Amino acid sequence: MLTLPRPRLRHQAPKDLAGRINHHDHVAIFVRTGTNLRTLPHGATIAARLQARGSRMAAGETLIIEAPNARGTTIAVGFVGADTEAFRLHELARQLTAYKEPCGAIGLATAGLAGDHLDQAIDALLGAALARAPLPSFRTGPKRARPPAIELFGPPGQTARTIAAAQGNHLARALTALPGNHLTPPAYRRHIQKLARTEGWRYRFLDEKKLTALGAGAFLAVTQADKRGAGIVHLRYEPARSRREARTLALVGKGICFDTGGVNVKPARHMYNMHEDMEGSAVALGTLLALTALKVPFPVDCYLAIAENAVGPRAYRPNDVVRALNGTTIEIVHTDAEGRMVLADTLTLASRSRPGLIIDYATLTGACVYALGSRMSGGFSNRASHLPLILAASTASGERVWPFPLPEDYEEDLKSDIADIKQCTLEGEADHILAGLFLKRFVAHDTPWLHLDLAAGRHKGGLGLVPTDVSGFGVRFTLSLLLDQGLAW
Numbered sequence: 001m002l003t004l005p006r007p008r009l010r011h012q013a014p015k016d017l018a019g020r021i022n023h024h025d026h027v028a029i030f031v032r033t034g035t036n037l038r039t040l041p042h043g044a045t046i047a048a049r050l051q052a053r054g055s056r057m058a059a060g061e062t063l064i065i066e067a068p069n070a071r072g073t074t075i076a077v078g079f080v081g082a083d084t085e086a087f088r089l090h091e092l093a094r095q096l097t098a099y100k101e102p103c104g105a106i107g108l109a110t111a112g113l114a115g116d117h118l119d120q121a122i123d124a125l126l127g128a129a130l131a132r133a134p135l136p137s138f139r140t141g142p143k144r145a146r147p148p149a150i151e152l153f154g155p156p157g158q159t160a161r162t163i164a165a166a167q168g169n170h171l172a173r174a175l176t177a178l179p180g181n182h183l184t185p186p187a188y189r190r191h192i193q194k195l196a197r198t199e200g201w202r203y204r205f206l207d208e209k210k211l212t213a214l215g216a217g218a219f220l221a222v223t224q225a226d227k228r229g230a231g232i233v234h235l236r237y238e239p240a241r242s243r244r245e246a247r248t249l250a251l252v253g254k255g256i257c258f259d260t261g262g263v264n265v266k267p268a269r270h271m272y273n274m275h276e277d278m279e280g281s282a283v284a285l286g287t288l289l290a291l292t293a294l295k296v297p298f299p300v301d302c303y304l305a306i307a308e309n310a311v312g313p314r315a316y317r318p319n320d321v322v323r324a325l326n327g328t329t330i331e332i333v334h335t336d337a338e339g340r341m342v343l344a345d346t347l348t349l350a351s352r353s354r355p356g357l358i359i360d361y362a363t364l365t366g367a368c369v370y371a372l373g374s375r376m377s378g379g380f381s382n383r384a385s386h387l388p389l390i391l392a393a394s395t396a397s398g399e400r401v402w403p404f405p406l407p408e409d410y411e412e413d414l415k416s417d418i419a420d421i422k423q424c425t426l427e428g429e430a431d432h433i434l435a436g437l438f439l440k441r442f443v444a445h446d447t448p449w450l451h452l453d454l455a456a457g458r459h460k461g462g463l464g465l466v467p468t469d470v471s472g473f474g475v476r477f478t479l480s481l482l483l484d485q486g487l488a489w
């Protein structure tokens with residue numbers, strides 16, 4: 001059910017497109033505006049159609065024709081300008097690569113593009129084509145055809161990174177798509193264990209017994225309703241050749257396999273799709289997979305907080321007071337704010353080994369979705385110097401993250417009469433910011449820390465390169481943050 005697609009990819013010289021087009025069911029081409037269309041295969045037909053439509057060759061426009069060949073090859077053309085941003089490029093690439101099934105072979109090409117633009121266009125086309133690999137399905141009847149073979153008419157450039165990102169994203173989406181009765185905490189752990197063996201990661205599991213001995217009362221508050229298989233998975237990637245000064249990166253993810261809301265139970269409309277509340281952990285895992293494929297020269301720790309937020313006679317309740325792993329006492333206000341509870345202790349655990357940077361991923365707050373919608377995610381950091389890097393990675397990766405502040409005076413809202421801190425407020429005003437401030441308290445040693453509230457974890461109809469509602473948002477953003485913006489490394 002969880003096999004990662006291995007792309008069948010061949011590189012071809014750009015000039016060979018015309019000769020190969022009859023071998024493809026579908027060809028997607030990015031064309032720089034102003035390019036002579038006669039240089040494209042069936043360019044005369046494309047030019048005539050464009051003219052008949054009365055449209056100019058404007059950036060952002062697309063045109064789809066059926067080639068007058070025996071195969072009836074679909075040729076999807078997208079026009080781009082010199083300043084077309086990555087996100088827009090990705091949205092276009094998603095349209096252009098929407099092949100009809102069955103499709104045995106797809107060609108990806110560009111015309112009139114050079115330098116960085118060319119690399120970005122190739123990355124977008126290939127990323128979008130790979131993102132169409134099918135997610136797990138329980139439908140009976142004929143199986144879906146396997147994804148088409150891909151021929152890439154362009155420089156190989158950065159295709160290794162595109163493939164690594166696509167695989168990490170696919171893993172994140174495939175896990176998130178699995179229903180709650182299939183991806184139970186123990187089943188999730190088995191998938192991770194298997195991956196750890198094939199990828200060569202060190203695997204450790206802190207079960208309830210170990211967490212009780214440690215005193216992880218924030219995590220355990222959530223799991224006391226249903227203890228089956230909950231705990232924190234700790235994975236570690238060690239580079240074959242580590243730079244001596246290389247500091248460890250720590251990835252942390254919220255893995256709530258189903259969120260009923262707890263005794264403050266969610267209404268039906270809000271409980272539907274709550275098997276996806278583990279997406280943050282899947283994105284952390286997908287990012288680890290991509291970094292491993294790219295053989296990054298620094299160690300990576302990955303901590304996944306895996307649990308369910310269940311209803312039951314032993315479930316935690318509002319006004320309960322619990323003691324977190326770092327000693328902080330927390331007054332429970334709303335049992336549906338379970339994400340920050342499991343993350344609090346997981347962040348403490350991750351920061352105690354003093355990594356160079358922690359990044360956490362969580363489908364955390366409705367407030368972040370109200371603030372941004374579901375096309376972008378929210379970014380928070382305990383370092384002001386991170387904010388411009390977040391914006392740069394957001395633009396470069398096409399996964400848009402908008403930074404929010406963590407102002408100290410807002411902490412007043414979390415003052416409790418009976419404990420060190422309240423879990424949240426009942427009003428819910430600025431809850432994404434309060435959740436960030438809450439989590440910040442549990443990061444030990446003032447470790448540099450970045451928190452992603454994944455408002456864009458699900459976007460109806462697809463987002464950027466990804467054609468499914470579940471987006472797996474965050475893998476590409478993180479790769480750009482680490483490898484292009486040089487955050488901490």
Ligand SMILES: [Zn+2]
Binds near residue numbers: 335337338
């Ligand atoms: Zn919840």
